[in-house]
Structures are given as C-alpha cells and as structure tokens.
Amino acid sequence: MAAPKLYAGAKLREVRTRVGLTQKDFAAKLGVSLPYLNQMENNNRPVSTTVVLSLAQEFGLDVTELNSGDGERIVSDMREALADPVFSSDMPPMADLRLAASNAPALAHAFLELHRAYRQTHERLASLDEALGREDARARPSPWEEVRDFFHYCDNYIDAVDRAAEHFASTHGHHHSVRAAAVATLADGGVDVSFEDTDTLRRYDAESQNLVLSYRASQESQTFQLLLQVALLRQDKLLEATLDFARFQTDEARAIAKIGLANYFAGAALMPYGQFLHAAQETRHDLEQLATRFGASIEQVCHRLSTLQRPGAKGVPFFFVRVDQAGTITKRHSATRLQFARFGGACPLWNVHRAFEQPGQFLRQLAETPDGVRYVSLARDVSKSGGRFGAPVRRYAIALGCEVTHAGQLVYADGLDIARAEVFEPIGISCRICERKMCHQRSVPPLERRLSVDPDTRDVLPYAVN
Template sequence: MSNKLFLGHRLRRLRRDHELTQTDMASSLSISPSYLNHLERNQRPVTAALLLKLAESYDVDIRAFAADGGHRTGPDELREIFSDVLLQDLGVPRYELAELANNAPSVADAIARLYAALKEAGREGGVAAGGDARAVVTPEIWVRDYIQAHRNHYPKLEEACETLSGALRDPLSVAEPLRRRLRDAWGVSAQVVPQAELGNLSQSFDQDRRQFLMSSQLKAENRTFALAYQLALLEFAGLLAQMVGEAEAPDEGIAQLLHMHLANYAAGAIMMPYGRFLAACETSRYAIDRLTGEFGANVEQVAHRFTTLSRPGQRGVPFFMLRVDPAGNISKRYAGDQFPFSRFGGTCPRWNLHAAFQAAGQVVTQLIETPDGQKFFTVARTIERPIRTELGAGLLAIGLGCPIDHANKLHCAEGYDLDKAPVTPVGPACAICPRLDCGYRATPPAGRLLAVDKDRKTISPYPFVAG
C-alpha cells in the first residue's frame, strides 16, 4: 500500500486562495514552475520537505492539509451517495469515487449538495412544478457545509471577540459587564421577563425602545450567552454583515441563519476568549465541568467551543461534536480534522452516544475504531435543553471525540490504558459500512452480493460477500 501524498487539488486551491500564479508559488517554495504543475496534476507526490515549506510560507497546518482538513466531500461520502437505490445500479467502482474526491473535489461537493437537496425534497414531497430548485437546498445543509468549509473557525471574528472580552473582563461575573456594555455603549437595557410576555420567543430585541428581553425560563448560563449574542450583533454588525455577504448564501433565509450562527459563534468567543480559554483547557486537561465554572458557560457551550480551537500556531485538541435527541435526530454536527461518521445518515448504533440517555448526568467514555483503522476516544453525556417549556426541559445528548493520539491530554481519559483498553468497531451508515459480522446492521450493504443461506442464520441479518 502506497503512503505517497497526491494533494494536487489542495495545492491548486491554496495557490488560488492566495491569488498566486504557478511561477509565484513555485518561487516561494524554491521549486520550478514545471514541478509545481506536475504536483497540481497529481503526477508527483508531495514530499515531507515540501509540506514543511508550505507550513512555513503559508501557515498551513500540515496534518489538516494532508488530510484535506476533513471538510471536503471524501470517498466515504460519495460511496454513501452512490449506494442510494437511485444510483446503485450504476455500479460505480470505489477507485473511481476516490479519484473524483481527490482530483475534482468541487465536483464531489456539488454532487453531495445535490444529493442532500434531493433527500430533503423527498422528505418534503418534492419540488412543485415550475418551482425554484434552490428551495430544496435546505438552510441547515447549506450552513453546515459552510461551517465545515471554514473548519468552524473564523480568525477575524476571533480577534475582535478577544479584544472585546479583554475590555469586559470582570473577576466576579461574566454577565454583569455584558449588561453594562449594552447599556453604556449602546443604550440598550436588558431585562428578564416572564415567558408569557415573550410568547414563543426565548429572547427579543426591540430596536426602537432599545430593550433586550430574555425569558425567565432561560437558565443562568443561557442568559449570559443571550447577552453576549446581542452584544455581538451590535459590536460586530459591520464584520458580520461582511462575512455573510462574502458567503453568498442562495437566499435571504439562509443568509439570516448564517448570520445567527456567526453571532452565536461570537457569543461563545466573547464568553470564552481564545487565548485564555485554550490556556485553561490545557491546564485543566479539557475538564468540562471545571471550564463551565471558570467561564460561566454550560456544558454544551464549552463542548462547542472545543471544536473551534483551530488558530494556526495555537491549536487545541481536534474535537468533533454531535448533539442528538432521544429519537436519534442530529441537531448539531461539528467536525474536527477527521470525522468518522456518515454525512447523510445517523450515527453507528455501536457508538454509545445514545447510552448517555440511560445514564443521565454521567460521563460515558468509549474507544472506537473506524473501518479504515482510525481510533478515537469519545465522551457522551446528557444535557438539558436551554429553556423549559410546558412539556418540561427534556434531555439531549452530546458526543465529543478526538483521535486517540490526543486522548492523553484529556482529564476524562485519566486511568485509561489507551493501548490495552477494549476498542469498539464502528462504521458509517449501514448501507456503506464494510463490516461483515455486525449484529446491529439495519440495512443490507449497497452494491454487495448477499450471502444469505436459508439453512444457516448468521449474527448479522444481512451477511454479504467480502471484497
């Protein structure tokens, strides 16, 4: 098996992002333009020495660059798409999907976006005749892809939030200086009011009256977050508008959702400014409960902040995070450098994320291994919804994970013998999972010949021929 790195499309994209000609980039890397041309066309592998030069010249994170940062459509996602009943009869071989993902990543991304839109259209009953096909590109899918394309990290916003947070710092609380800043700098009064006054809202800003209202049913940490969110909308109005404009969202609704996401991101960065938060993470060994106390945040806010620590030269542990409800619906999905789960489906039932619901309030840990041999240390725990309603608070579960070679940096991994602890094999969506003897398999593997024998029942309900 070859370990050569053919990273032509990534080199080409990096060069174009910096608006360089091949001659310009070749000069900065001390190579010839013809050699760079061969590299971009995948006719030569990228060497370790060249990776180091890229890191030095363009502030490239070597591991993320070599792994494509985990945010482009990869062969696994394409296999999932082409295993769909609509396409599986084409029998597209794996090597062709790998070539597409590696050599034409933008085309692969386009296929993934169209497939996601098609899936959503199926759930909604399709697109009406004569309707705008863009309507099936759901806001959630578009914004999620945008977040992944930026590795859930926005340098300009981070810098602005860190500066503001430094000006607000108060040793006694986080919420009070936020409230004062709203009042003194923006003439906005912040109040907590009964839920009945807000109807179905949890918070509301009245531009004319300069009033910011928060529901009395919001927990203390969520009120603090709400104050930081409203302050971010005011303090960074120009920057947020610029970022949303540059994103070129397909419609106003999606643009507004992205704007809200960026303001949420800023709220977390104000409460947990990058440098101080990363230092606290490293000191506490990423102990979530200690960090919630130190920064006045809740478990979900801290877990989400973990996934944003991608500043060049100041990177944290590369976490991925999911949030699910008891029915298995995924409402948040943030990837670190690598993300081992299905892009279009749910999670593998062998990952114990859902076991957190049977152990409410406890931390559930697990070592998992994906079919390609990658190992991850994962943590799952329940959280309450941010606001109580007539139906009660209700529980959600969050799952965090990181590559096993980072697990020794985590407080929750203390006492683990990471070399000897049992490892649970997991996979992506069942339709594309290559594992043969899985008793949890819910669907037949697409494109595989079943090996069912009426005289012999197997542990897996859908045995299939390997290879």
C-alpha cells in the same frame, strides 16, 4: 499503524500562485525536481516530509493547513451520496473519490448539490408536495442544510467573528465579568435589560429597545443570550459582511446563518480563543473545570473546543455531536477524519446513545471506524429543564472525541489501555455505507456489498454480507 500519506496538490498550487512563482522556481525553493513537484501538485505522489519542512521554512506556512480535513469531508459526503440506490453501478474506488476531492473540489461540491436537489425533488414527488407545481419550486437545499454545510466546510471556525469576539472580551471584560460587560455594552447603546417569568428565552423589541430574558433560564444561558444580542446589535456590519461572502441562495438561509454567526460570537466572547486554548491545555480538556472557569455549560464548552482551528494556533482536533432520544443528529462538527452521516442517525454502537441511560455521568469509549482510525469518545446527557413544574424537559446527549494519537492531552483518557487493539469498539458512519460484514446492530444492508440469503440458516442478521 502507519501514518496516512499526505496528498495536498491543490494546497501546493494555491501557495505557489499566492507567492507568484513558476513551477520551476517553486520546485527549486522546495529542493525538489520539476517533475516531482508536478506529480505532487496533481496528487500523483504524496507530499514528502522534506517538502513540508521547506514550506514552513521558506514560506512560513502552517503545515497543519495541508491536512485541513476538507478532502475527507467531501469524500465522506460523496460516498454517502453514491450509496443512494439511484446509482445502480458499483461504488467508485476510494482512490477516485479522493482524487476528485483533492483535484476538483468545486466539481465534487457540484455533484453533492445535484444529488441533494434530486433527493428533495424525489421527496416532493413521493409526498405529493403541492409546492412542486409552483413556479418557485426549484429543487434547492433547505435553508437549514445550506447553513449547516456553510459551517461544515468552514471547519466550524470563522476567523473574523472569532477575533472580534476575543477583542470584545479583552476590551470590555477587563474590569468586569463578560456578563456585566455585555449588560454595560447594551446599556451604552440604549438597550434596557430585564428578566421576566416567561417561557421565551430571549425577546428584543427594537422600537422600545427593551431586551427581556427569562429568569428561569440558567446563568450560562442568560449570559450567552446577552452576548448574542450584543453581536446582533454591535457587530451587525461584520455579520452582514460575512453573510455576503457566503452567498446563500435564500433569504431564509441567510437569516438562519446570521443567528448562527451571532451564536458563534457569543460562544467566542464567553470563551476567548487564546485564554480558552491555554486553559484547555492546562486542564487537559477537563470539561467541568473549563465550564466553571468560564461560566459556561458543558455543551457550550464542548462546542467551543470543536472550533479551535485558528491557523497557527490550533487546538486538539475534536469532533462534536448532539443527538436527541430518537438518535437524530441536531448538531454536528468534526475537525477529525470522522464524518457524520448527512442523512439519518448516528451509529447505534456509539456511546452517545448510551448517555441517556446513565444521566449525569461521563461515558468513555475507545472506538475504531471502518477505515482503521481509532478515537477516544466522551459522551454525556445534557437534559435541559423547562424551569418550572410541568414544563417539558428537552433531552439530548452530546459526544466529544479525538483521534487516539491525542489521548495524552485528555484527562478522560487516563487509565484507558489504548495499546490493546481489542478494546476498541467497532463503530461506523451509517449502516448503508458501513463496510463491516458482522454487526449485530445493523439496520439495513450495506449498499456496496452483495448479500447471500440462506433459508436454512439464521444468524444475527437474516442475510450474510459478501
């Protein structure tokens, strides 16, 4: 399969502006003509290999930054938004969407915000939401969606928080385990840590400076909550500065994001970037070995793997997703070209749904998306006990995967015949934007295609996709 052409006009302009060069001088540094540079900056021509090498040699650019994945995320999001029935005209060509994502990302984001505002207003009208009549009922993204998109477009990597967590682990965890270091750090700040028989996982009383954790929780969860509390108490200025930069629209979104950043710190302190990246490469991403080595859960390890996107020291670009039994996506991130549906559930052909049927097992799948990109996907259930008889069990399944070009770095790809095209199962993003004509699990027709209905013929579907 031919490698995709690299269009990175916006990044080229950004580099040129940063070093303060005119187009003429920049072209000379890169060893290309002025018209050629102009065409690349406007995405009329792809960035050549010669230019990529020149960027690395002349300006020390981490060339992986040229293909950060933001463009594909925006294209995927716009395709899903444009599949809304409100847009009765044909879907714009993919070339136009890619051009908008590359040359006018701010405009593309504005379009997505506008469509999201429309959807929420429409839903309010449909449900006769009484809030519609209030003065403050302006259509805006829900706080949860706003925070989700913040992490989504940060590539799920927050450099300042990640480095602070790594520094904490190396400084405080040198002579102690990171758990003991967290307890000691809290004690130094006057916080008393205790464990009780309670359903509440973590409860902190600021007045008495008492932190109570549930002893029913697993060791991994307890350690994570200790580190989260360290982040909230000892890294507050850093978290607040990051939140100021994000400029959330509501106090609720800011509050949710602060917990998200504290969670990020906890995961990064439990699995420090450099150590974890080295261990992941050494074990060929063996999740069980990594979980044992760092005292983390399988889910925590998978989530951390999806954040290894530090410029100059990137790990394998993974996608990570968690779904509940109804197929609803409750966590998601992709450093790959695979993007998840923003609305609704994941493709039913994906192995993550089968993990509930085979608890405790790693399920492997070779999959291909409609754009022809092939992936190795690993799925497993991660049911969470309530810690006592009669307590409800929370049931989830997670999936971790990467493009098949990285299969050699995964122990889970051993024995898979990745050379045979027929072993790759066809999966999609969501039914309404999936272009596959024949799919036995399709729930709704694709909105980009015309249908034919023959009353005298019934196949798997009651219609044919043209």
